[in-house]
Amino acid sequence: MRKTLLLFLLVPFFVSANYWGKTGHRVTGHIAENHLTGKAKRALKDLLDGHSLAFASTFADEIKADRSFSKFFSWHFVNYPLDVRYEDSKKSKFGDVVMGIEECIRIIKDKKSSREDRVFYLKMLIHLIGDLHQPMHASRVEDKGGNDIQVQWFGEGTNLHRIWDKNLILSYGMTYTELADELDQVSRKERKKIQEGTIYDWVQESHEICGEIYGSAEIGEKLGYQYSYKYNKVLFSQLQKGGLRLAKVLNDLFD
Ligand code: ADE
Numbered sequence: 241m242r243k244t245l246l247l248f249l250l251v252p253f254f255v256s257a258n259y260w261g262k263t264g265h266r267v268t269g270h271i272a273e274n275h276l277t278g279k280a281k282r283a284l285k286d287l288l289d290g291h292s293l294a295f296a297s298t299f300a301d302e303i304k305a306d307r308s309f310s311k312f313f314s315w316h317f318v319n320y321p322l323d324v325r326y327e328d329s330k331k332s333k334f335g336d337v338v339m340g341i342e343e344c345i346r347i348i349k350d351k352k353s354s355r356e357d358r359v360f361y362l363k364m365l366i367h368l369i370g371d372l373h374q375p376m377h378a379s380r381v382e383d384k385g386g387n388d389i390q391v392q393w394f395g396e397g398t399n400l401h402r403i404w405d406k407n408l409i410l411s412y413g414m415t416y417t418e419l420a421d422e423l424d425q426v427s428r429k430e431r432k433k434i435q436e437g438t439i440y441d442w443v444q445e446s447h448e449i450c451g452e453i454y455g456s457a458e459i460g461e462k463l464g465y466q467y468s469y470k471y472n473k474v475l476f477s478q479l480q481k482g483g484l485r486l487a488k489v490l491n492d493l494f495d
Pocket residue numbers: 258316317318319376377378379380381384385386387
């Protein structure tokens with residue numbers, strides 16, 4: 241009886257790991273799916289064994305439970321001073337989200353790569369483009385991307401990082417397909433504009449938003465409806481950009 245009780249108390253602790261929550265990643269994957277070329281669709285169908293991009297998008301978080309994949313941990317984010325551009329920053333010797341994305345693209349493109357590697361790095365890539373658009377994943381090192389900044393969300397303890405990984409998204413109470421359908425209402429012209437630029441421009445955008453977010457809450461602050469109202473536009477725009485840019489990266493890759 242005691243053991244069961246302990247398990248119930250510990251389960252929420254273990255499942256609340258830090259990631260642009262599953263919903264965020266799936267929204268990005270689902271939006272991307274609507275903007276693929278025929279060629280990219282066929283290549284992805286083959287490599288993902290018919291699974292959707294939304295389904296594949298959470299793989300890189302799932303493997304975190306297996307220590308043999310620990311070298312990929314640092315690929316989920318990048319930290320550098322807020323007033324510095326990524327290009328001018330000191331790079332981590334363990335790699336970061338930008339280096340991770342570049343490595344995935346290199347391996348998938350390489351004709352000599354095994355099918356197993358191409359599948360693995362494709363699933364990583366789908367995930368990492370999502371992470372790149374979570375502002376607190378293009379962050380600063382002092383507080384581990386806001387993980388050390390404790391705040392309250394509707395009366396429950398959380399931190400500034402997790403607010404952006406999942407609290408804001410989940411409080412909307414919509415499924416990933418509902419959110420993706422709402423966020424995919426863009427004109428061709430708007431889509432083209434969003435898909436412009438490079439990974440370096442995209443990480444800079446996230447990094448600048450991250451800088452604003454640090455000014456948005458004090459340690460211990462009680463956040464709720466007002467915060468959600470203030471930042472939902474930014475959140476939705478990042479999810480939408482992540483989806484459209486993921487499609488662009490995949491279309492270029494399988495051209
Ligand atoms: N750990 C350290 N920095 C982090 C960040 N920016 N995002 C997620 N996890 C982290």
